[in-house]
Amino acid sequence: MVGGRPGSPHRGPPRRSQRYGDRPRDRVSPYCGMSSGGRGGVALPDRSLSTRGPESDATRLRPSSAPEVTMAKRCDACRRYSHGDALERRGMRSYVLIPGLWAGAWIWQQIERQLRAAGHHTLAVTLSGLSPSDADRKNITLADHVDDVLSVLIEEGLNDVILVAHDYGGIVAGSVVDRAPERVAHTVYVEAFVAHDGKSMLDVFPDSLRAEELRLIDDNDGRLPPPPVAAISAGQDLSHRDAQWLLDRFVGHPCRSISDPVTLTRPPATHSATYVVCEKDHFTGSIDDDIGRLRDEPGWTFRTLKTGRWPMLSAPGELSELLLEVDRRVGAPSAGTAAFD
Numbered sequence: 282m283v284g285g286r287p288g289s290p291h292r293g294p295p296r297r298s299q300r301y302g303d304r305p306r307d308r309v310s311p312y313c314g315m316s317s318g319g320r321g322g323v324a325l326p327d328r329s330l331s332t333r334g335p336e337s338d339a340t341r342l343r344p345s346s347a348p349e350v351t352m353a354k355r356c357d358a359c360r361r362y363s364h365g366d367a368l369e370r371r372g373m374r375s376y377v378l379i380p381g382l383w384a385g386a387w388i389w390q391q392i393e394r395q396l397r398a399a400g401h402h403t404l405a406v407t408l409s410g411l412s413p414s415d416a417d418r419k420n421i422t423l424a425d426h427v428d429d430v431l432s433v434l435i436e437e438g439l440n441d442v443i444l445v446a447h448d449y450g451g452i453v454a455g456s457v458v459d460r461a462p463e464r465v466a467h468t469v470y471v472e473a474f475v476a477h478d479g480k481s482m483l484d485v486f487p488d489s490l491r492a493e494e495l496r497l498i499d500d501n502d503g504r505l506p507p508p509p510v511a512a513i514s515a516g517q518d519l520s521h522r523d524a525q526w527l528l529d530r531f532v533g534h535p536c537r538s539i540s541d542p543v544t545l546t547r548p549p550a551t552h553s554a555t556y557v558v559c560e561k562d563h564f565t566g567s568i569d570d571d572i573g574r575l576r577d578e579p580g581w582t583f584r585t586l587k588t589g590r591w592p593m594l595s596a597p598g599e600l601s602e603l604l605l606e607v608d609r610r611v612g613a614p615s616a617g618t619a620a621f622d
Contacts, residue, residue: 421535442464449482452475
């Protein structure tokens with residue numbers, strides 16, 4: 282189902298910040314899992330080392346009546362983390378990591394640990410509706426997920442970031458770059474979908490597979506359910522144990538986020554980006570035409586990893602080194618300066 286082939290994740294080979302209206306704005310923090318009111322004296326968690334830490338929902342708010350992104354208050358621990366890290370972040374690149382279908386920030390744990398060990402600042406985002414505590418997922422839209430990431434960039438005052446997106450996260454990343462190009466120096470698509478104006482993620486599939494996915498969504502109350510263990514691991518360089526670890530943490534994905542069409546003001550060919558092809562995810566040996574055409578664009582670079590569609594688990598060292606190479610290639614960050622026009 283990812284970037285390079287018209288297969289379904291349920292078949293195996295081959296194959297918001299929420300718009301709240303009148304709802305209360307007391308949501309959990311995307312960093313520590315505390316409520317946005319910051320109640321309680323929680324110690325700052327080590328997100329890079331915890332393997333079963335609290336999962337959380339991005340708490341950023343963009344009311345439908347307002348043209349700009351606004352943010353809920355963060356908990357005290359998160360505020361201390363942001364302020365305490367500000368000086369350390371000067372002169373270093375920030376990586377913002379966006380998960381794909383069914384996943385949260387937790388999927389980037391090993392990558393965050395290695396990037397931080399190399400001296401970089403990282404923020405992994407759990408998109409709205411993809412925390413286990415979220416009961417209402419079916420009304421969450423693609424726009425909500427775009428706002429989640431934009432809010433992190435704005436509230437943290439981040440510019441010249443490297444935006445890293447996996448799977449569905451590529452749709453979100455492309456939309457973020459279109460909305461705030463001055464904040465993104467480069468985008469890395471890790472076996473990810475690429476956003477195209479007027480198209481949804483589901484539009485990449487042939488009619489029969491799209492109908493199958495929509496049927497699964499209808500049968501699961503507006504959520505796309507995770508695939509079974511066999512489909513997660515088959516041919517993907519993952520052990521059954523690793524695949525079960527993923528499945529135990531996956532949640533049903535909000536349907537509107539993958540069925541809503543993308544709105545872009547310029548094509549992805551104009552972006553500065555790296556596409557990471559995970560070789561074992563392509564049973565036919567080829568990638569989708571819309572992605573393949575980007576090889577000819579001067580702003581795009583292609584890299585290949587000899588692993589499956591979950592490289593953050595199956596090849597974390599290789600993926601981390603590739604991300605560090607991207608930083609070296611992009612050059613030193615210059616705060617407040619757009620990376621491209």
